Amino acid sequence: MATAVETLDKLERRITISFPISEVQSEVEKRLKVRARTAKAPGFRPGKVPMKMVAAQYGYQVETEVLNDKVGQAFSVAANENKLRVAGYPKIEPKNTEGAVEGSLAFDATFEIYPEFVVGDLSAAEVEQVKTEVSDAEIDKTIDILRKQRVHFHIKGEQGAHGDGGEPVAQNGDRATLDFVGKIDGVEFAGGKADDFAFVLGEGRMLPEFEAATLGLKSGESKTFPLAFPEDYHGKDVAGKTAEFTVTLKKLEWAHLPEVDAEFAKSLGVEDGDLAKMRADIKENLEREVKGRVKAKTKDSVMDALVKAVEFDVPKALVEQDGQRLAEMTRQDMAQRGMNVKDVPFPPELFAAQAERRVRLGLILAELVKANNLQATAEQIKAQVEDFAQSYEDPQQVVKYYYSDRNRLAEVEALVLEENVVNYVLGKSKVTDKMLPFDELMGNNAQ
Template identity: 60%
Template sequence: MSVNIENLGQLERKITLTFAKADYEKIRAARLQKLARTVKMAGFRPGKVPMKMVEAQYGLQVDFESQFDHASNLFSKVAQEQQLKIAGQPRLEPKGDLTADPVVYDAMFEVFPEVKIGDLAAAEITKYTTEVNDDEINKTLEILRKQRVHYHPRGEAGPHGDGGGSLVAATGDQVTVDFIGKLDGVEFEGGKAENFAFVLGEGRMLPEFEAAALGLKAGESKTFPLAFPADYHGKDVAGKTAEFTIVMKKVEWPHLPEVNDDFAKSLGVAEGVDKMREEIKKNLSREVARRTQTLLKSQVMESLTKLCELDLPKSLVAQEQERLVAQARQDLQARGIPNAKDAPIPPDLFTPQAEQRVKLGLILNELVKTQDLAAKPEQIKAEIEEQAASYEDPKEVTRWYYSDPKRLADVEGLVLENNVVTYVTGLAKITEKAVSFEELSKM
């Protein structure tokens, strides 16, 4: 066997593999013998077809398969001997006739690029800080109260009162209505309902509909015009004005639970209000740490892609495009889109995203290798314990992570990225900026 390596471009290479037919003859003979045991031909029982007939019908196919496999093995051996860093899968192509001796194959492939790490001290990064104070805890409690809201009929006395004595529908009330809509005096599809419930002020209904319901008492009705927006999802009524009549069936006012020990118990905190506030603060602090780290990581990754130079292997970009296409099809399937698995999604749609991911992945690999930033077992353990701490049974969550190599690999990747963030921020120009929890949530 002789080997010739050609440089076809910045990353493209070609190896010409030349070998004698005798080199794979044993493989070929074994394939034919295996095939002969199962091949079916008219007039012969399975396994009794003469080898000459098997050879005549399948010889060229077996020749190609045997040659290709032998060429693949040779390529792997040459790549290892030459210490080639292969990016993606090689493309093997035969040169000449299948019956030629010696056999010649061209193997086209790409090598990994040289990654030039730029001056990381030139990176400018903002580090956000957020204080979790009593105001943030109170806002969270208010959200928790609203999540546990229940409704009582207006005007009816009960353990929580009568809603202030008023019988008319107000913002925040849950109302139940019958309604019917007509276009030019004719009912339209989707324009009629009975015992339809919604909460005033949540924006679930069009503004004119909510405005008509406000101020009505149970038993009262109102007829009003309603102009559908031009971009309304119902194409038959989009941009048109309908006449609606609503009949108020029920008006219920909202009751929010008080923040007391019973409320704490309903949240699974048996120790009472003080412990509940303490747990909320811990959870908010974890959320702050997660969000600020995400913002920091995003800036670090953006800086790395700007400051580092490298050529992108086309094969890796193509693989990433295909992965993103598969992911898009899975998302469509999850949404119930018919025939989503066969959706014609052009890979070119994902070219910028694929190039960005491949570039960043190669940069991270280089930093991890040269700066010893690989995730250590104790770091992985600490990250899992941190994530598990917010659950009711942290030990069970920890076991869940360690029971699946893929889950463990996901955590390892997260720790690795955090190590890179720590390394880069240690060199970059850092500006600290304090923001509120609300501001942080919107970033």
């Protein structure tokens, strides 16, 4: 049996559960008899071990299992009878025996419930809808990037099929191969020496002083110069110190970028080498990328608006669970990147703010979907999968990939559901269009 529900806080509740000790004892005896059928002990055949020995060996474990089952069943019944939507797991504690019914066991179950709220009028909610255009300039920049990805290097100053690259002097854009040695107080340091080290000048791979010293050199020339390592340099042994480097340029190559011609177009998968078709394909791919990023930014704006528009208390238990989940996801991600995080603590409280927002949004979205029938339809899921598949060589294979796994399909369903919510909010709120430059949307990745 269970007592009436006590309200401890806004969302915290408590129920006292009790049941006769005789029920526990009876169930323990039944389970021990089942165990006795296969129990083993030295000097006895299986199934012939005396019950006293079976009870001594398994009694505590079985009693714990029975109590857990009894309390769980009783709590579930009480929650259903009181129409409680329990958030997280209840905290079960033995109740003080004072005032308890003789011959019975009593436990306090303390728990939280889901908040009751409605998503009201959203007409005052402000949402920013991002828009970005893909112009010829963006296509040209992308072509330049594709050319650089297919660059060929030739010895500078030597005549070849594509020319000699001009004066054989190191300039930005050239690939320099050199030997170098660095010393601090006249002593070489770890990582400060290399032979046949190659890098492209002007890409920012090396420290500015190193690149500046290499510029203007000809093959075979050497130069000695001071280099001050930044205080936050990744090499702790040299961070904040000044070294003396000597570099010797061994080989200098100039970059030959392929011409934008039919052969270039064919290298990008345009079989007939048509340049107009190549540009159209590039534009289509850019627009697909832009579409995804624009949707993501608009979705973020919608979620921000919902968090501001709907206020309610969030169950602490759900926030703690999500914080633990985020901590574990972070640990796994860092481990996959090759970082040794075995003994690194990841306190869930570090993720509390993010977890609280995620839980809040999850509850708001669930309420919006339920109240406005925004569930993802089979047609929408199919359309989303087909859209994903369009950017692959064999779209039908990608469609099969998603439909062969319920978990993958569930992820698509969640995306569609979110999109349904976003479209619903956009139709109800105060929407402001914002034109975002292409480079800004792409995080300057197109530069």
